Amino acid sequence: MVTTHNLGFPRIGERRELKFALESYWKGELNEAALQETGTGLRNRHWRDQQQLTLAPVGDFSLYDQVLDMSSTLGNLPVRAGESDENELNRYFRIARGRSPADSNCCGVHAGEMTKWFDTNYHYIVPEFDANTRFALDSTRLLTQLAEAIRAGVNAKPVIIGPVTYLWLGKSKDSTDRLSLLDDLLPVYGQLLQRLADEGVEWIQIDEPILVTELDSQWRHALNRAYHSLKASPVKLLLTTYFGQLRDNLQLACELPVAGLHLDVISAPNEVARITDWLPGHKVLSLGVIDGRNIWKTDLSAALDWLEPLHQKLGERLWLAPSCSLLHVPVDLNSETTMDPEIRTWLAFARQKLKELQLLARALDEGREVVANELASNASAVLSRKDSTRVTDPEVRRSVAAITPAMGRRNSDFQTRSALQARHLRLPRYPTTTIGSFPQTREIRETRLKFRKGELGQDEYQNLIREEIRQCVRKQEDLGLDVLVHGEAERNDMVEYFGEQLEGYVFSRFGWVQSYGSRCVKPPILFGDISRPSAMTVDWIRYAQSLTDKPLKGMLTGPVTILNWSFVRDDQPRKDTCLQLALAIRKEVLDLEAAGVNIIQIDEAALREGLPLRQSDWQSYLDWAIEAFRITANGVKDETQIHTHMCYSEFNDIIEAIARMDADVITIETSRSDMELLDAFKGFSYPNDIGPGVYDIHSPNVPATEQIVSLMHKAAERIPAERLWINPDCGLKTRSWDEVVPALEGMVAAARALREA
Numbered sequence: 173m174v175t176t177h178n179l180g181f182p183r184i185g186e187r188r189e190l191k192f193a194l195e196s197y198w199k200g201e202l203n204e205a206a207l208q209e210t211g212t213g214l215r216n217r218h219w220r221d222q223q224q225l226t227l228a229p230v231g232d233f234s235l236y237d238q239v240l241d242m243s244s245t246l247g248n249l250p251v252r253a254g255e256s257d258e259n260e261l262n263r264y265f266r267i268a269r270g271r272s273p274a275d276s277n278c279c280g281v282h283a284g285e286m287t288k289w290f291d292t293n294y295h296y297i298v299p300e301f302d303a304n305t306r307f308a309l310d311s312t313r314l315l316t317q318l319a320e321a322i323r324a325g326v327n328a329k330p331v332i333i334g335p336v337t338y339l340w341l342g343k344s345k346d347s348t349d350r351l352s353l354l355d356d357l358l359p360v361y362g363q364l365l366q367r368l369a370d371e372g373v374e375w376i377q378i379d380e381p382i383l384v385t386e387l388d389s390q391w392r393h394a395l396n397r398a399y400h401s402l403k404a405s406p407v408k409l410l411l412t413t414y415f416g417q418l419r420d421n422l423q424l425a426c427e428l429p430v431a432g433l434h435l436d437v438i439s440a441p442n443e444v445a446r447i448t449d450w451l452p453g454h455k456v457l458s459l460g461v462i463d464g465r466n467i468w469k470t471d472l473s474a475a476l477d478w479l480e481p482l483h484q485k486l487g488e489r490l491w492l493a494p495s496c497s498l499l500h501v502p503v504d505l506n507s508e509t510t511m512d513p514e515i516r517t518w519l520a521f522a523r524q525k526l527k528e529l530q531l532l533a534r535a536l537d538e539g540r541e542v543v544a545n546e547l548a549s550n551a552s553a554v555l556s557r558k559d560s561t562r563v564t565d566p567e568v569r570r571s572v573a574a575i576t577p578a579m580g581r582r583n584s585d586f587q588t589r590s591a592l593q594a595r596h597l598r599l600p601r602y603p604t605t606t607i608g609s610f611p612q613t614r615e616i617r618e619t620r621l622k623f624r625k626g627e628l629g630q631d632e633y634q635n636l637i638r639e640e641i642r643q644c645v646r647k648q649e650d651l652g653l654d655v656l657v658h659g660e661a662e663r664n665d666m667v668e669y670f671g672e673q674l675e676g677y678v679f680s681r682f683g684w685v686q687s688y689g690s691r692c693v694k695p696p697i698l699f700g701d702i703s704r705p706s707a708m709t710v711d712w713i714r715y716a717q718s719l720t721d722k723p724l725k726g727m728l729t730g731p732v733t734i735l736n737w738s739f740v741r742d743d744q745p746r747k748d749t750c751l752q753l754a755l756a757i758r759k760e761v762l763d764l765e766a767a768g769v770n771i772i773q774i775d776e777a778a779l780r781e782g783l784p785l786r787q788s789d790w791q792s793y794l795d796w797a798i799e800a801f802r803i804t805a806n807g808v809k810d811e812t813q814i815h816t817h818m819c820y821s822e823f824n825d826i827i828e829a830i831a832r833m834d835a836d837v838i839t840i841e842t843s844r845s846d847m848e849l850l851d852a853f854k855g856f857s858y859p860n861d862i863g864p865g866v867y868d869i870h871s872p873n874v875p876a877t878e879q880i881v882s883l884m885h886k887a888a889e890r891i892p893a894e895r896l897w898i899n900p901d902c903g904l905k906t907r908s909w910d911e912v913v914p915a916l917e918g919m920v921a922a923a924r925a926l927r928e929a
């Protein structure tokens with residue numbers, strides 16, 4: 173029998189139950205027991221969803237982040253989390269979210285740094301190491317979940333992050349070499365495996381996704397050392413990789429002394445044959461054949477065509493699974509009762525993917541005949557997508573073919589433009605601005621929801637949003653900000669908002685995917701050629717500009733970010749889709765300019781996360797991504813100031829590509845990493861204006877004016893002061909006004925102090 177298993181199930185809940193429970197808990201409206209009960213309920217429900225599988229994951233559930241969980245399991249929460257005899261959950265959330273000095277009678281605690289989980293839009297809390305780092309096992313969380321699973325009759329396969337990937341994901345806070353910690357770490361892993369074995373566990377999924385990245389000899393050696401040391405454990409280890417090809421690590425992955433290997437076949441279809449040859453005969457080969465990161469139905473018959481002979485060859489050694497954890501897809505397509513029915517038939521969410529897995533396994537075990545009906549309906553859905561006339565638009569194809577390099581170039585160089593813009597805009601030194609969104613209050617959400625449900629007419633809706641814009645502009649004037657924004661009250665999400673107005677997209681109602689902690693996004697589904705039937709933002713921005721004499725910045729999302737934050741088609745290269753998006757947003761840029769908007773920000777928050785995992789693949793991605801941005805932005809007059817924004821982008825290593833975007837101003841995230849990002853500017857003199865974020869909007873902490881001044885001093889060591897802007901490090905939509913107002917007051921006061929000095 174083919175063994176089926178899953179690498180991880182989305183934990184936020186079909187209706188985002190976990191999100192709401194967490195947020196109530198943080199507000200003090202829910203107690204710890206009730207929060208834990210929500211977790212238990214979700215886990216049990218998710219195990220029921222997976223009961224057809226041979227093995228179900230345990231420990232994939234997390235109250236905030238699986239990497240932070242691992243830090244806690246390894247006794248490696250930073251010291252500032254608090255004393256170890258304190259409430260564990262408080263310590264945990266203190267690192268997840270920080271603690272404001274104003275929040276308690278004690279001192280502030282800064283949150284752990286967050287960064288992208290490989291090339292996904294999930295963010296994890298970066299483990300911290302220093303010379304004093306010592307690990308000590310705390311297996312409570314994992315054992316509690318395991319006990320629950322066993323009670324629920326689950327054939328449990330605990331999921332943990334492997335020791336070498338754990339070190340690789342972390343950051344050393346002093347000069348400690350992360351790998352020097354391996355010796356101290358391995359015994360703790362040994363104990364953990366032993367504890368799990370004591371509970372009767374047979375298989376453990378141990379994730380080492382760094383095997384799909386470029387590893388130098390030290391890291392490769394560390395993998396060897398780690399698995400030779402863990403070999404003695406009385407459990408079977410399934411060494412798990414995902415998100416890419418193994419390439420030069422293939423032999424290493426095959427030879428590490430474990431009981432099985434999982435390969436992401438969606439990213440590495442070309443490696444299946446080599447692995448089958450290399451893998452020692454006693455090892456299990458788990459093939460991730462269902463795309464765990466995208467929402468298209470699998471072509472089951474095509475998969476069976478190549479799986480059948482492999483099954484013949486491998487027999488019991490063949491396992492099947494999704495390519496990676498299903499964390500990256502929504503829970504259930506059946507919730508989508510209002511989705512375009514034709515397109516719906518092309519899709520599969522987590523529950524549907526597990527069904528596909530089941531079908532494949534049955535077809536292999538018992539023959540295709542036993543699932544003939546299911547295979548036929550799958551084949552007809554796959555064919556209907558291939559043949560649909562809704563997927564291609566000849567007009568769009570013609571426009572893309574007609575793109576010229578000149579479309580991606582400004583008329584003049586930055587010096588010339590910047591002089592013209594200065595004359596026009598008359599901004600002070602250290603201009604202050606924000607990244608676009610202002611707090612999305614309950615009223616704003618209700619207004620949008622009512623409009624969506626048809627409970628508000630177009631005019632009423634417009635008046636209410638205009639009122640929000642008016643108040644937002646007024647508040648910014650009162651605060652004394654220099655470049656204002658309209659506040660994005662009409663936007664539920666910076667990608668969905670545009671997707672909804674573009675041709676070629678459909679939307680889910682409940683297709684939430686966790687981004688970090690309790691934050692979820694609902695990626696729109698890009699299924700066909702992209703065009704823009706009419707202007708998307710011009711009316712709102714023009715209205716906002718009419719309310720103030722200060723310059724108002726129009727707000728758009730760039731093509732690369734729209735691409736990276738959507739579920740995109742898998743039937744053409746990403747590059748082709750990106751260029752279509754670029755042409756559509758370019759039209760919007762030109763319409764804004766024609767409407768008298770002098771500053772236009774094109775957010776490319778997600779540019780970096782689209783980077784291939786291996787540096788050797790970066791150049792080709794950056795070439796087309798930057799070109800797409802340039803085509804979007806650079807059709808404007810010299811007087812028009814183009815801004816772009818990137819969040820959580822460590823861009824030291826792509827600074828030259830960022831410079832090639834040639835945006836007049838770029839705003840970036842920096843505050844959580846203490847201006848470390850600015851190291852990029854040591855070796856490379858970034859030519860244009862830059863606003864390093866001075867207010868960490870992902871934490872409820874309000875920065876003090878002196879702190880902002882000192883951050884700006886640090887920035888001025890790297891970048892000439894006349895090219896510095898002052899801004900938060902991202903949009904303010906998740907914060908409340910009573911956090912935002914003092915923070916922005918501090919920012920404006922800091923700008924004044926700097927100007928005076």
Ligand code: GLN
Nearest residue numbers: 607608609777819903904
């Ligand atoms: N303009 C967007 C906002 O302020 C940018 C958000 C982001 O970068 N993630 O919300």
Ligand code: ZN
Nearest residue numbers: 818819902903
């Ligand atoms: Zn941002």
